[in-house]
Amino acid sequence: MTMIILMSIIVLLSFKAECGMKQAGICRLVCTGGDCITVNQDRVDFRAAEAACRDRSGELLTLRPETDESILHTLSQELSGNFWIGLRLPTGACSNLSSPLRGYEWISGSTLSFIPSPDTWRHSTEVCFPHCVSLSNDQKWTERLCSEETDGYLCRTQHKDACLAQELSDPTVFQSSKGCSTGPCEHKCTDVKGGYKCSCSSGYIPDSKDPRRCKMHCDKSRCPKICDGAVCSCPDGYIIDKDFCEDIDECGNGRCDHGCKNTLGDFECTCSEGFVLEGKYQCIEAKDRESFFTTTPVSLYSTKPAADNTLKTSPATAGGFLWVWVVAAVAVVVLIFVVRFYVVRRQKRREQSPAPVDNNEC
Template sequence: AVVIKNNNNSGPCLPVCSGGECITVNRDRVDFKTAEEACRNQTGVLLTLQSQNHQRIFEVLTKQAFGNFWIGLRLPSGSCSDLSVPLRGYEWTSGDPNGTYVPSKWTAEAELCSPRCVSLSYQRWEERFCSDHLDGFLCRSEQKFACRGEDRTFKSSAGCRSGPCEQQCTDVGGGFKCSCVRGYRTDLLDPRRCRQFCGEGSCPALCEGERCSCPDGFVLSGRTCEDVDECEMGQCSGGCVNSFGSFMCFCPEGFRLHNEVRCVPVRPAGSSTTPAAEPVSKNGTLKVSTVPKGVFLWIWVVVAVTLVASVVLIRFYVVKRQYRFTKLSDYQQNTKF
């Protein structure tokens, strides 16, 4: 069975595992090279479909992962794609370069010669510039390392003597490794630190006297931590996948994920119009004006003309009043004599 595993790390990473092997969905907008490095930091590789198990996980994941995600398939430098072969001349970045997996659907039917990399895009395979920043990337790893990277070795001449790890430290040649005690797991963003961890739907809380705590994504019930199903709570405006202690949102084609939970329409190519924003209303919602820009221009013209006319009238009134005052003064002077 393919199952969604838990993710108690703060990074946007969700493991999908079966038989000790995992594919992780990572929601970082990066280019192909950066995605490769990020997978290595998780003690894995950018997704290559080398085993039947990974292929089975991938088939399940393909139906859930809406968006554009890098996979480990790249066109060799100086080569052109070939539509007559299953992988079109692309090669896996690890394992057997050619492999045996046959993609179900490609998004385009054209031969390309410039450097390209492949993404999983809404259940299809798409050839893209490797410098593009997509919605995320897919990594392949063992279950014990999925989204964790806890086997990372840090180089240091002082080793554990400097107290670099939050909980446990092990000296290795030229450096050290950090690990965590039971009930904790290494932090994805900082492997020197530990985060509270529960790999099931419920776990015993960590208590000191009467004070108990739970990992992120769990609620305290007595002295037990219970998983929160964020999908049932409507956290995502589109598709949602729940896991123990975490969740991940997905959007249908034509939409993109905004702030990790809301699906917003993708602006059509070539569109350059930008709606004007009004002040925030009392309920905190940002309103967007639909009035054409030309109307605002005419309003400004009318305001400017009105302002100029007002200045002229005021000036005329002042001059006229001054003239009358002068005439009155002359009359008074003449009547004295």
């Protein structure tokens, strides 16, 4: 009876997989030698996928020329849908269709990377930041907005227990048989089942680059300064004012070409309609290309999702111009009819008027 139930479950899961039904959070490991890739089925955007890989001591997949032909073939049998890989356009840049990587850069910083063939790219349309790349089971690369949610993401890792670590309920838990005995955390360490987790003292948060370490943080415009003996300091973007850290208004320094929005510990430059942000501060003309974005934050990793500010022609404006022309045309036609009516009426009056009498006639 147990065997029958087990076989039924296996058949049901296989049926779901064949029908494209995905379960969030599923992780599968693909290894070649000591190098492993996790296939993560979880609908997230590019930023969340990058953070998830980093939290598991890995990184979004960077393809390498010497080994990844075989890995791509293996992955194509594991994928069902589109999965983020570690390629994104630099801030303010547009794709270059004549370049093998089209101007995209690997988030790992690698320059000796796998070079795709021209037909690897699914589309041949120029796009601009913020766009990232996903890989599908037919080995095609698709350029899409980094804010989109794909079917999952691919992480490269050296840990063969990466999927096991991902199954732990608390995302801040690090798997380890030694727990806190090796002092892995910068501030506080707590032993938990299967590993340990790190936490930070007041005024600090986990560092996104390494959650085991902590960095100063202030979520308000004014926070108490942090002192270690006689040395006091503030988070980035803040300045000491007596016993407090005050947020610096970077917009008062005129760094941005057009608009500027001050944020806690940072700032964002924005551009007027018809312009696109290049780098952090400069606005350049968009040259009427719809793929440009007129408002772009300084960092891709803003806490608020970037809005789709694609430069588009306003339908309301276009409609307004159309009505102006229609009204003008109607007015001209009416004027012509009025003038014609007046002329015809005047001519008829002249024809109906009696001829003048000649008094000099005998």
